[in-house]
Amino acid sequence: MPKITKDKITIPGLASVHSHAFQRAMRGRTQRQALHAGSFWSWRGLMYQLVEQLDPERMYTIAKLAYTEMALSGVTLVGEFHYVHHQNGGIPYDNRTELADAVIRAATDVGIRICLIRTAYMRGGYQQEATAGQQRFIDPNTDLILQDVETLRQKYADHPLVNIGLAAHSIRTVPLEANKDLSDYATLHSLPFHMHVCEQRRELEESVAEHGVTPIQLLADHGILNDRFVGVHSTHLTKNEIKLLGEAKAFVNICRTTERDLGDGLPPVTELIEAGARLNVGIDSHCCENAFEEIRAVENDERSRLEARTVVGNADFLLDMGTRQGYASVGLKDVWEKDSVTITRDHIAIAGLPDEYLLDGVIYNGLPSMVEQVSVDQKVLKNLQPEDVARTQADYVKVLKNILSS
Numbered sequence: 001m002p003k004i005t006k007d008k009i010t011i012p013g014l015a016s017v018h019s020h021a022f023q024r025a026m027r028g029r030t031q032r033q034a035l036h037a038g039s040f041w042s043w044r045g046l047m048y049q050l051v052e053q054l055d056p057e058r059m060y061t062i063a064k065l066a067y068t069e070m071a072l073s074g075v076t077l078v079g080e081f082h083y084v085h086h087q088n089g090g091i092p093y094d095n096r097t098e099l100a101d102a103v104i105r106a107a108t109d110v111g112i113r114i115c116l117i118r119t120a121y122m123r124g125g126y127q128q129e130a131t132a133g134q135q136r137f138i139d140p141n142t143d144l145i146l147q148d149v150e151t152l153r154q155k156y157a158d159h160p161l162v163n164i165g166l167a168a169h170s171i172r173t174v175p176l177e178a179n180k181d182l183s184d185y186a187t188l189h190s191l192p193f194h195m196h197v198c199e200q201r202r203e204l205e206e207s208v209a210e211h212g213v214t215p216i217q218l219l220a221d222h223g224i225l226n227d228r229f230v231g232v233h234s235t236h237l238t239k240n241e242i243k244l245l246g247e248a249k250a251f252v253n254i255c256r257t258t259e260r261d262l263g264d265g266l267p268p269v270t271e272l273i274e275a276g277a278r279l280n281v282g283i284d285s286h287c288c289e290n291a292f293e294e295i296r297a298v299e300n301d302e303r304s305r306l307e308a309r310t311v312v313g314n315a316d317f318l319l320d321m322g323t324r325q326g327y328a329s330v331g332l333k334d335v336w337e338k339d340s341v342t343i344t345r346d347h348i349a350i351a352g353l354p355d356e357y358l359l360d361g362v363i364y365n366g367l368p369s370m371v372e373q374v375s376v377d378q379k380v381l382k383n384l385q386p387e388d389v390a391r392t393q394a395d396y397v398k399v400l401k402n403i404l405s406s
């Protein structure tokens with residue numbers, strides 16, 4: 001798969017198929033014990049504060065910075081799990097897809113592919129009222145959600161870098177009947193269908209309380225698991241749920257840098273692969289931006305879980321997971337070979353490695369600074385010159401000064 005010459009190694013473009021671009025603005029602000037101690041749920045409190053301060057232009061500026069940083073790290077495709085849809089208080093914009101359009105524009109201005117995964121969010125949680133922070137995510141019914149999906153599909157039908165997917169945010173925020181309707185629509189139109197699943201143990205307890213079964217079992221019981229289903233995180237699974245994901249040939253999206261950051265636990269990666277599930281990766285919260293780390297972390301964290309070495313697969317397998325499998329999980333299996341990343345061999349981190357070990361060096365020690373050139377749709381990205389990056393960064397710094405000031 002990689003092409004090796006005397007000076008360079010060229011690999012397929014890297015796919016990061018789970019992202020919440022706006023969360024890039026939280027980087028570095030959630031790590032202190034006194035302020036954000038405890039848990040995923042306290043982290044989520046800050047995320048809601050940020051959400052209340054987003055407008056379309058701020059959304060665009062933050063997303064553009066996030067995507068620029070991703071592209072510099074070799075990412076050619078982002079799956080944007082987009083769930084901030086409305087104005088504060090939950091009032092829709094006149095153009096209902098205003099914020100989705102802003103995010104899409106950010107990606108296409110950088111020049112990378114985007115699968116805008118229009119995400120359904122319908123309630124605060126099981127037996128929980130929606131908080132103020134959640135109002136911007138919520139739609140009262142699936143008709144409105146699917147109307148937006150139709151709008152986006154039509155609007156971007158001819159755009160070479162844009163395609164549209166569909167997601168249910170999670171079992172806790174989308175009632176079962178709605179979940180089935182959304183999944184049926186995705187099946188009817190052959191769209192990818194993504195969902196956060198089994199990330200936190202509390203989520204499992206709530207699923208059992210509401211439905212009597214854990215999340216993956218519930219989805220299997222209601223025909224929602226299939227080969228277009230992408231289970232994001234899939235951390236806490238029963239043996240039978242691993243089997244169900246494998247039998248369905250579902251995708252499992254692993255976001256190790258974010259999962260580590262949030263203290264989510266370790267997913268049963270090797271069991272999932274053995275069962276037949278297909279793995280890929282995602283940058284998710286943008287707490288740490290290095291696409292190579294996202295890939296190798298799947299192997300390295302599994303080593304920690306199993307107390308053994310080389311457990312998931314060799315570098316070719318990991319590269320396939322970070323490229324082809326990512327593209328396939330957002331409905332782009334036919335274009336993945338059109339995107340590529342060229343890496344210089346003249347870099348301190350891999351200098352001197354012979355051809356036979358070069359890919360291992362790139363996967364296990366890859367850094368954004370090794371990336372020399374990124375091509376999407378067989379064209380070199382022109383918008384990553386230092387002056388472009390500096391402008392994007394300056395715009396972002398201005399936005400950052402006006403939000404999350406404390």
Ligand SMILES: [Zn+2]
Pocket residue numbers: 018020081196232284
């Ligand atoms: Zn997520």
